[in-house]
Amino acid sequence: MASSAQDLGPVLDKDGVRLTVDDAIATVTLTNPAKRNAQSPALWRALTEAGRLLPGSVRVVVLRGEGKSFSAGLDRQMLTPEGIEGETSFIDLARGGEAELDATIAEYQEAFTWWRRSDLVSIAAVQGHAIGAGFQLALACDLRIVADDVQFAMRETSLGLVPDLTGTHPLVGLVGYARALEICATGRFVTAEEAVSTGLANLAVPGDELDAAARDLAAALLAAPRSAVIETKALLSGAQERTYEEQRVAERAAQGRRLRDLAGLGE
Numbered sequence: 001m002a003s004s005a006q007d008l009g010p011v012l013d014k015d016g017v018r019l020t021v022d023d024a025i026a027t028v029t030l031t032n033p034a035k036r037n038a039q040s041p042a043l044w045r046a047l048t049e050a051g052r053l054l055p056g057s058v059r060v061v062v063l064r065g066e067g068k069s070f071s072a073g074l075d076r077q078m079l080t081p082e083g084i085e086g087e088t089s090f091i092d093l094a095r096g097g098e099a100e101l102d103a104t105i106a107e108y109q110e111a112f113t114w115w116r117r118s119d120l121v122s123i124a125a126v127q128g129h130a131i132g133a134g135f136q137l138a139l140a141c142d143l144r145i146v147a148d149d150v151q152f153a154m155r156e157t158s159l160g161l162v163p164d165l166t167g168t169h170p171l172v173g174l175v176g177y178a179r180a181l182e183i184c185a186t187g188r189f190v191t192a193e194e195a196v197s198t199g200l201a202n203l204a205v206p207g208d209e210l211d212a213a214a215r216d217l218a219a220a221l222l223a224a225p226r227s228a229v230i231e232t233k234a235l236l237s238g239a240q241e242r243t244y245e246e247q248r249v250a251e252r253a254a255q256g257r258r259l260r261d262l263a264g265l266g267e
Contacts, residue, residue: 011053017046024059025218033067038075039133041087044111047137051114059226060218061115061122063141064211070126071134073155105164112140112166118234121221125214126150127207136167139174142233144200145214147207152190152200154183173240174199231258 012019016032028050030037054061065071075084083089093101115122124138127147132155138144154171156163163171163184172180175198183190195201205213221229231254239247 012046012050015042015046016040017043017050019050019053021055021058024057024222026054026058026061028061028063030063030065030071033065033069035075036067036069036072036129037065037134038072039137040075040078040084041108042084044108047111048114051111051117054120059120059229060221061120061141062125062214062218063115063122063137064125064214065127065134067128069128069134070124070130070150071137072129073132073134079159109164109166112136115140116142116237118237119226119230121229121233123214123217125210126152126201127210129153131155132163133165136163136165139167139170140165143202143217144195145203145205145210145217146192146195146201147210148192148204149207150192150195150201150204152183152195153187155187157184158187171200227261228258 010018010020011026013031016030016037018029018031020027020029028047030043032038032043077084078087078090081089081091083092088104093104121143122141124141124144125146126138126144128149129151130138131151131153135152135154138152154163154167168180168184171183175183179198182188190198190200192201192204196204203213203217235247235250235254238250242250
């Protein structure tokens with residue numbers, strides 16, 4: 001019998017991020033509720049590390065935040081001249097060369113990219129505020145379950161910045177260009193009802209049922225064979241970039257692989 005996450009203890013627990021693994025399900029928890037899980041470069045490095053530490057047995061990753069808010073976004077100290085101790089402030093980054101700035105932002109983005117790996121399905125369980133970087137972290141996941149008190153907002157534009165943590169592509173894909181532009185340019189709140197009706201969230205539940213709903217969805221995702229889920233995810237994730245005919249071809253190729261595997265003829 002596989003040991004549980006409780007038996008093993010955290011695989012990672014640092015800089016506001018805790019990773020636990022229970023066989024096929026990993027849980028990544030933001031652990032600084034006193035600061036509403038505000039994000040910093042250290043937290044982003046820890047999230048990147050969490051992705052690299054996932055055992056091969058993991059099929060589903062649940063992302064959650066402790067406390068009343070999923071994540072209130074960027075730690076505003078990064079926007080001050082003094083910044084965060086031990087980190088380069090955004091103001092100092094802006095004073096450097098373009099290549100250095102681009103490389104630094106690319107490093108930050110790594111914390112947001114691994115959630116859509118082809119061999120995983122990721123679920124964000126989101127309550128309270130999910131602002132700016134918090135909104136983008138939820139958007140980094142494949143699926144989102146929200147508490148009925150959730151408030152999404154993209155506040156970067158209001159600060160004179162742009163969303164740069166990989167959130168723009170999934171947002172447009174989920175709600176369309178016009179609504180995505182309006183959400184980002186106004187910085188307004190998106191409630192649970194709107195999130196579900198527009199496809200931004202898969203499901204809304206009372207706050208005290210959020211963790212259980214995420215566990216139930218994770219269990220449902222594990223019911224199908226892993227290889228079939230991987231092939232289906234690849235088909236769906238690439239559908240928007242393919243023509244109708246190209247998608248038909250991709251479906252046939254994927255089904256051929258599945259049938260050969262089921263017949264014991266796979267490579």
